[in-house]
Every structure is written in structure tokens, then in C-alpha cells.
Amino acid sequence: MYTQIVARVFKMKLDQMLKEIEVDEIFGPVAGLCYSIEYQKRGLPHAHILIIFSSATRSVPTRSTTSSRRRSLIPSRTPCCTPSSRATSSTSPAAATTGVPCA
Secondary structure, three states, X not given: OHHHHHHHHHHHHHHHHHHHHHOOOOOOOEEEEEXXXXXXXXXXXEEEEEEEEOHHHOOOOOHHHXXXXXXXXXXXXXXXXXXXHHHHHOOOHHHHOOOOOOO
């Protein structure tokens, strides 16, 4: 009973994801799509998906586009406390200048 419910929910979510990829083109125009569903020993499903994009959207990423993407995805780390309070609470004075957030 439990595995049937899991399989139905998995299939509904997979169908929604494939619709977003193929019809809504969230990654760009799709030329082809192939997938297979496999079941593990305990009955839990997983999918292997191959997406082939149309040749019009293929481009070689440049250094400027990849670095700007990386900067937008990686948030900047700000310490949660000031260096002076970290120096008094830490056992090592070097820990006060590292910029690592307090635990």
C-alpha cells in the first residue's frame, strides 16, 4: 500500500517536471527527451533523464558568463559577531581575524 502511494506521487511529480522542461522550456528549447524509471530494492523509484537541447541554443560558456553566474549563486559570508567579541570568547587570538562566523 505504502509503495503504491509513493509510486503514484513520484510519477505525478516526474510528469510535472518533464512538462516544465519540455513544454515550458525552463532550460531552453528541447530537441529530445528520454527517461527511464527504476525501482530500488525497497520499492522506492528514481529516474534517469536525458535532455537533448536544440542546436540553436548551444553555446560555449565564456569566463565572464560563468564567473557572473558563480557570483550570483554563492552568497557572501558575513560574520555573526564582531571581531572584538570573538576574541574574548575564543581560546585563540588568531580566530578573531579569520572572519569565520561564530558557532
